[in-house]
Structures are given as structure tokens and as C-alpha cells.
Amino acid sequence: MSSSKPIFGHHSEMKITSILLFFLVPAFIFMFGSIVGEDYAAVVKYFSRPWPAIITSLTIVIGLQHFQSGAQVLIEDYIRGSAHKLAIIFVKSVSYFLMVVGLYAIARMAF
Amino acid sequence: MGEFTMADTDQSNRPLSPHLTIYRPQLTSVSSILIRITGNALIFCVFLIIWWLFAAATSEQYFIFADAILTSWFGELVLLCSLWAIWYHFLGGVRHLIWDRAIGLDLKTAEIFGWIVVIGSFLLTILTVILL
Numbered sequence: 001m002s003s004s005k006p007i008f009g010h011h012s013e014m015k016i017t018s019i020l021l022f023f024l025v026p027a028f029i030f031m032f033g034s035i036v037g038e039d040y041a042a043v044v045k046y047f048s049r050p051w052p053a054i055i056t057s058l059t060i061v062i063g064l065q066h067f068q069s070g071a072q073v074l075i076e077d078y079i080r081g082s083a084h085k086l087a088i089i090f091v092k093s094v095s096y097f098l099m100v101v102g103l104y105a106i107a108r109m110a111f
Numbered sequence: 112m113g114e115f116t117m118a119d120t121d122q123s124n125r126p127l128s129p130h131l132t133i134y135r136p137q138l139t140s141v142s143s144i145l146i147r148i149t150g151n152a153l154i155f156c157v158f159l160i161i162w163w164l165f166a167a168a169t170s171e172q173y174f175i176f177a178d179a180i181l182t183s184w185f186g187e188l189v190l191l192c193s194l195w196a197i198w199y200h201f202l203g204g205v206r207h208l209i210w211d212r213a214i215g216l217d218l219k220t221a222e223i224f225g226w227i228v229v230i231g232s233f234l235l236t237i238l239t240v241i242l243l
Binding site: 074 | 116147150151153154157158160161165167168171174175178179182190192194197201204205207208211241243
């Protein structure tokens with residue numbers, strides 16, 4: 001019996017995030033589609049409302065987590081050696097950076 | 112020629128999978144690879160939308176600049192392609208969730224699923240454009 005094994009591996013994490021995104025993505029497409037093209041004041045006001053702010057934040061965080069698992073599998077399949085590790089670090093950095101910038105933007109509009 | 116033994120720990124010499132170039136393309140394989148391509152390509156759309164949100168949170172002038180790019184013909188083309196990509200990835204993902212339940216794994220059903228994903232992605236894209 002091993003206790004050091006993670007309960008959720010890549011595949012399982014991919015499944016969990018994909019089930020959450022099944023509900024989030026259509027909601028986000030609808031929200032983004034209804035506000036894009038409006039002027040500055042309308043956009044800022046829209047994202048300061050609770051549900052657009054919450055759904056957009058959740059889509060950003062879970063979507064980018066899903067991207068991390070997916071891109072990691074892609075890298076594992078096609079890149080080997082030290083480039084493999086560098087590619088994974090690069091993907092994680094880009095993804096966390098986008099996540100934080102997105103949440104910062106929403107927070108700044110919401111408060 | 113690499114010699115593989117049980118104790119082979121040299122990870123760098125192992126073959127990589129999947130071997131895309133040695134298989135004859137089929138609906139099931141091409142539609143599966145497209146899930147990977149659409150999924151990873153969507154990061155550019157995520158980047159664009161987050162940049163647009165960041166601009167809106169920063170100042171009116173910055174927003175007007177970012178919004179002009181997002182709503183230019185090129186921006187709209189990227190958004191339209193991304194819309195198809197996300198619906199394709201969405202349906203393809205649902206197909207995998209169904210397969211994970213060990214349903215529809217026979218060749219005939221798998222090919223029907225493939226057509227549903229391909230045709231459905233275009234229909235959902237058209238529907239979204241009409242609705243929004």
C-alpha cells in the first residue's frame with residue numbers, strides 16, 4: 001500500500017476539469033458574446049456584476065488548469081529530454097501568468 | 112540501433128508516441144487529433160480575451176485600443192475560428208467522457224460519434240453566431 005500516490009492523476013484531473021467546463025464554457029460563450037462590441041463603460045459595468053465576474057473567473061481558472069493537463073500530455077507525447085522539462089515549465093508559467101492577470105482584471109473591475 | 116533491456120533507464124532514446132506519420136488517416140484518428148490541436152490552439156484566444164479584460168481594467172484609452180483589435184476583421188476572424196474550435200473541442204471532449212464509460216467503442220458507433228463531432232461543431236458555431 002502506498003500513501004504517496006496522488007489520488008487524482010493527469011487523466012482524472014483532465015476529466016474533472018472537463019466536466020466543470022461542460023457547464024462553464026457555454027455560460028461563458030453566452031456572456032462574452034453578449035458584451036463584446038459594447039463600449040468601455042458598459043464592459044466595466046458588466047464585469048462588476050456578480051455572475052459575470054464569478055463565471056468568467058471560474059472559466060479562466062478551470063480552463064487554464066485544463067490547458068495545463070492537456071499541454072503536459074502533448075509535451076509528454078512529443079518532446080523528450082531536457083526540452084521536455086523546459087516546455088512543461090514554460091506551459092505552467094504562461095498558464096499561471098494568464099490566470100493571475102485575468103483574475104486581477106476581473107477583481108479590479110468588480111471592486 | 113538502440114538496444115532495449117529491462118533495466119533501460121535512458122529515457123531520451125525511447126520512441127515517442129503517437130506515431131502520427133505511420134498510420135493511414137481515418138475519421139476516428141483525425142477527429143481525435145483535432146481535439147488536441149483545437150485545445151492547444153485555443154490558448155491564443157484565451158490570451159486575447161484576458162488581454163482585452165486587462166485593458167478594460169486598466170484605462171479607457173487602453174480598452175479602446177484592445178477592443179479595436181479584438182473587433183477588427185482579423186480579431187473577428189480569430190474569434191470565429193476560436194468559436195468553432197471550442198465547440199469542436201467541447202463535443203470531442205464529451206465523446207471521450209462517453210468512451211470513458213466504455214460506451215460506443217465499436218467501430219460503427221465510433222465513426223458516427225466522429226461525424227456528430229465534426230458536423231455538430233459547425234452547427235453550434237452557426238447557432239451561436241445567430242443567437243449572439
